[in-house]
Amino acid sequence: MDYLAIERKWKKKWEEERLDSFDTKRADEKKYVLEMFSYPSGANLHLGHWYNFGLTDVYARLLRMQGFEVFHPMGFDAFGLPAENYAIKTGIHPKDSTEKNIATMERQLKDMGASFDWDYEIKTCDPAYYKWTQWLFLQLYKHGLAEEKLAPVNWCPSCNTVIANEQVVDGCCERCGAVVERREMRQWFLKITNYAEELLSGLDKLDWPEKTKTMQRNWIGKSYGGTVTFDLEKGGSFDVFTTRADTLFGCSYVVLAPEHPLVAKIVTPDCRKAVEEYKAQATRRSEIDRTSAVKEKTGVFTGAYAVNPINGRKVPVWVADYVLATYGTGAVMAVPAHDARDYEFATKFGLPIERVVESADGSADELPFVQYGRCVNSGFADGMATEDAKHAILARLAGLGKGGEKITYRLRDWSVSRQRYWGAPIPMIHCPHCGVVPVPEEDLPVRLPYDVDFRPKGTSPLGANEEYMNCKCPKCGGDARRDPDTLDTFVCSSWYYLRYPNAKNDKAAFDTEWTDKLLPVDVYVGGAEHACMHLLYSRFVTKALRDMGYLHFDEPFLRLVHQGVILGPDGKRMSKTRGNIINPDDYVSVYGSDVFRMYLCFAFSYTEGGPFQSDGIPAIAKYLDRVERICGKAFGGRGKPPADKAKAAELEYAVNYAAKCCGADISAFSFNTAVARLMELTNAMYKYDDADEVLHSAALTLIKLMAPVTPHICEELWERAGEKGSVLRAPYPVADEGKLVRSLVEVPVQLLGRLKGTVTIAPDASEDEARAAALALLGISDVKKFIYKPGRIINVIA
RNA sequence: GCCCGAAUGGCGGAAUGGCAGACGCGACGGACUUAAAAUCCGUUUGUGGAAACACAGUGUCGGUUCGACCCCGACUUCGGGCACCA
Numbered sequence: 105m106d107y108l109a110i111e112r113k114w115k116k117k118w119e120e121e122r123l124d125s126f127d128t129k130r131a132d133e134k135k136y137v138l139e140m141f142s143y144p145s146g147a148n149l150h151l152g153h154w155y156n157f158g159l160t161d162v163y164a165r166l167l168r169m170q171g172f173e174v175f176h177p178m179g180f181d182a183f184g185l186p187a188e189n190y191a192i193k194t195g196i197h198p199k200d201s202t203e204k205n206i207a208t209m210e211r212q213l214k215d216m217g218a219s220f221d222w223d224y225e226i227k228t229c230d231p232a233y234y235k236w237t238q239w240l241f242l243q244l245y246k247h248g249l250a251e252e253k254l255a256p257v258n259w260c261p262s263c264n265t266v267i268a269n270e271q272v273v274d275g276c277c278e279r280c281g282a283v284v285e286r287r288e289m290r291q292w293f294l295k296i297t298n299y300a301e302e303l304l305s306g307l308d309k310l311d312w313p314e315k316t317k318t319m320q321r322n323w324i325g326k327s328y329g330g331t332v333t334f335d336l337e338k339g340g341s342f343d344v345f346t347t348r349a350d351t352l353f354g355c356s357y358v359v360l361a362p363e364h365p366l367v368a369k370i371v372t373p374d375c376r377k378a379v380e381e382y383k384a385q386a387t388r389r390s391e392i393d394r395t396s397a398v399k400e401k402t403g404v405f406t407g408a409y410a411v412n413p414i415n416g417r418k419v420p421v422w423v424a425d426y427v428l429a430t431y432g433t434g435a436v437m438a439v440p441a442h443d444a445r446d447y448e449f450a451t452k453f454g455l456p457i458e459r460v461v462e463s464a465d466g467s468a469d470e471l472p473f474v475q476y477g478r479c480v481n482s483g484f485a486d487g488m489a490t491e492d493a494k495h496a497i498l499a500r501l502a503g504l505g506k507g508g509e510k511i512t513y514r515l516r517d518w519s520v521s522r523q524r525y526w527g528a529p530i531p532m533i534h535c536p537h538c539g540v541v542p543v544p545e546e547d548l549p550v551r552l553p554y555d556v557d558f559r560p561k562g563t564s565p566l567g568a569n570e571e572y573m574n575c576k577c578p579k580c581g582g583d584a585r586r587d588p589d590t591l592d593t594f595v596c597s598s599w600y601y602l603r604y605p606n607a608k609n610d611k612a613a614f615d616t617e618w619t620d621k622l623l624p625v626d627v628y629v630g631g632a633e634h635a636c637m638h639l640l641y642s643r644f645v646t647k648a649l650r651d652m653g654y655l656h657f658d659e660p661f662l663r664l665v666h667q668g669v670i671l672g673p674d675g676k677r678m679s680k681t682r683g684n685i686i687n688p689d690d691y692v693s694v695y696g697s698d699v700f701r702m703y704l705c706f707a708f709s710y711t712e713g714g715p716f717q718s719d720g721i722p723a724i725a726k727y728l729d730r731v732e733r734i735c736g737k738a739f740g741g742r743g744k745p746p747a748d749k750a751k752a753a754e755l756e757y758a759v760n761y762a763a764k765c766c767g768a769d770i771s772a773f774s775f776n777t778a779v780a781r782l783m784e785l786t787n788a789m790y791k792y793d794d795a796d797e798v799l800h801s802a803a804l805t806l807i808k809l810m811a812p813v814t815p816h817i818c819e820e821l822w823e824r825a826g827e828k829g830s831v832l833r834a835p836y837p838v839a840d841e842g843k844l845v846r847s848l849v850e851v852p853v854q855l856l857g858r859l860k861g862t863v864t865i866a867p868d869a870s871e872d873e874a875r876a877a878a879l880a881l882l883g884i885s886d887v888k889k890f891i892y893k894p895g896r897i898i899n900v901i902a
Numbered sequence: 903g904c905c906c907g908a909a910u911g912g913c914g915g916a917a918u919g920g921c922a923g924a925c926g927c928g929a930c931g932g933a934c935u936u937a938a939a940a941u942c943c944g945u946u947u948g949u950g951g952a953a954a955c956a957c958a959g960u961g962u963c964g965g966u967u968c969g970a971c972c973c974c975g976a977c978u979u980c981g982g983g984c985a986c987c988a
Contacts, residue, residue, distance in 0.1 A: 396903040780925035897920040
């Protein structure tokens with residue numbers, strides 16, 4: 105078959121007929137199918153795009169044949185760091201490179217034969233889009249969900265700029281190699297933690313992969329524990345958070361994070377130098393590094409002492425970087441006998457280690473003993489089980505006004521300020537008189553100026569553009585300055601699924617009634633690497649907008665599917681340095697998009713991915729030629745009754761089995777098994793070999809079953825068959841269950857769990873019948889136990 | 903380090919706790935052909951055996967079960983994420 109010519113022919117026809125456009129009048133039967141939109145980084149679509157978009161399109165096309173009105177838009181997540189880095193390197197403006205990349209990708213996406221409705225396209229770098237990203241930020245601000253606070257950033261002292269985590273390699277700047285420091289800067293945060301509880305509980309009702317839900321649960325990290333207030337010997341106090349209040353009697357020192365504001369206040373003169381040095385050193389370590397259990401613990405004594413509220417004991421206050429300022433209260437009570445990190449630390453620095461928990465059976469296991477047990481050396485709590493002691497001790501503290509029960513989340517607020525050029529400007533104004541003032545909504549968008557020196561020089565790129573920075577305060581009219589930062593691109597992508605149905609709306613970010621109708625997204629498909637960030641941010645934004653009354657659903661994505669990663673032929677992740685990058689165009693230009701799509705369907709388990717091996721592509725082309733040949737033969741069989749009824753029934757069984765499986769498999773994103781069933785049906789047709797009406801009907805069913813996978817080719821075969829209209833709008837075949845009932849089945853017979861043979865009996869044969877057949881096969885008569893699952897298994901225990 | 907996955911023939915992969923290896927690639931054999939290609943048909947987990955058949959077999963070790971690729975525990979290796987790549 106001339107795949108390329110066939111594709112050209114049908115693409116043209118579909119475009120003329122606007123076959124893929126979304127019919128808004130049929131919105132009641134809508135299915136919103138969405139792929140994570142693409143980042144226009146390289147110039148060409150890569151294999152991952154094909155795998156995500158091409159195969160999700162198979163699913164979208166199935167839904168259309170099943171009678172749904174599918175909303176399937178496409179767009180670009182166009183702001184971001186790579187374009188800016190590219191600009192710094194080459195001098196090509198991010199807007200220019202991005203627009204060029206988008207133009208290329210749009211053309212390739214159209215060539216892909218995917219059924220996107222381009223009328224709803226969005227680009228996040230378009231002012232018509234980011235106007236509403238800024239609007240979103242303002243709504244969050246107005247509802248108390250955006251606030252400014254100090255937070256650490258990676259600072260390269262040599263490049264004189266903030267750099268991304270990704271650009272930090274072994275603690276050094278990837279560009280210049282200088283040691284990266286952490287610096288505190290004022291930044292905007294979105295208060296996602298306000299929604300921690302609902303983000304956690306809402307997971308239960310989502311049709312998402314269990315592993316993704318688990319990852320989000322762990323990311324949110326709810327933990328039940330308590331706070332304990334330690335008074336300082338010289339006045340003042342601080343709280344620690346602990347999940348093991350039962351061990352409080354064994355607390356022999358306390359530790360503050362180096363960034364803890366109290367450190368500077370309490371440190372004694374003789375310790376100040378060491379503490380300052382330690383703090384400076386801590387700014388050069390990453391969190392992953394700091395919390396690593398294998399790296400040696402470091403820390404210094406502050407010279408200060410605090411009082412353990414449960415027993416009045418004086419304990420030293422240390423500073424150590426294994427305590428993070430961002431989790432809990434930034435301070436921990438150390439119980440070396442029952443915590444591995446504290447144990448290691450105490451051993452190193454000669455701090456007391458005192459057992460306060462022993463095993464429930466009273467045995468004294470080795471320290472550190474981190475399991476639950478019962479309290480010893482713990483005053484009133486002696487003998488209590490861990491769980492009871494936690495509550496009892498926290499209750500006692502509550503009575504003293506020194507703490508109590510507390511739930512903490514690991515989830516942190518979302519930092520959205522970026523000291524970068526290529527992003528949506530933050531629509532806030534800093535006025536010397538009025539303080540922080542939001543840009544009035546009618547003044548949106550705050551346009552990103554084109555002429556900006558985006559090379560690193562110590563400030564945000566926009567901060568050096570006086571024309572941009574200087575503005576009037578909307579409140580007092582006086583001279584004021586804009587916020588020089590741009591928004592994290594995750595803000596842009598946290599709401600784009602709401603914008604698609606409203607892509608052309610210039611009055612609002614989205615129309616509430618229309619959005620309530622089209623959303624939530626029914627199926628969302630994208631990489632598992634987004635499990636905790638993008639997917640959590642989107643859920644947060646949806647819930648926040650719901651609480652503001654802008655929409656009336658709780659979750660943006662009802663069902664989620666992750667595609668796997670396609671590796672290079674060497675089984676390694678594709679990368680330029682490895683030189684193992686596969687360019688889909690090399691194959692698509694030879695075999696066409698249908699063959700390539702079917703190859704991608706068949707060669708991988710969709711959610712697992714795996715190594716690319718090109719052998720499979722000609723194999724698919726051969727298979728499709730095989731389909732063409734048998735269909736050509738079958739089309740001549742129209743109206744000819746079958747000569748052999750039993751043989752015809754076998755083919756009809758195969759037809760109905762394929763019909764039963766294909767739709768279900770595609771719905772489950774099990775594309776490889778769907779294609780396997782198509783191949784089985786094709787094999788059955790070859791075996792049948794009589795050009796009669798049974799073969800003719802089988803061919804028509806095969807074409808319809810296959811149409812979502814190879815739409816152009818099936819459209820061509822459908823036309824050759826003399827059928828009217830587009831096969832892509834023909835109803836997807838449904839199995840006739842009656843044709844799938846068999847009067848006899850082979851049932852495996854096991855003796856003591858080992859397979860000995862099969863017996864052919866009715867699928868609903870009684871236990872006595874099955875027993876008789878099995879014993880005859882085995883040639884035995886004594887049976888201790890007989891296990892029989894009709895139609896499935898017989899196991900004889902003799 | 904922490905969180906989450908994955909591991910099945912020569913290869914890609916398939917299997918609601920019930921005949922492991924569907925479907926395909928590759929390989930081998932046959933038919934057709936002067937020949938080749940293409941096509942059609944067949945064989946193909948390993949070991950032993952002429953065969954019937956027997957034994958072994960789903961990363962490693964252990965457990966639960968009449969029965970385990972599947973459930974549980976420990977481990978090994980590989981992959982994703984770890985909050986400023988998206």
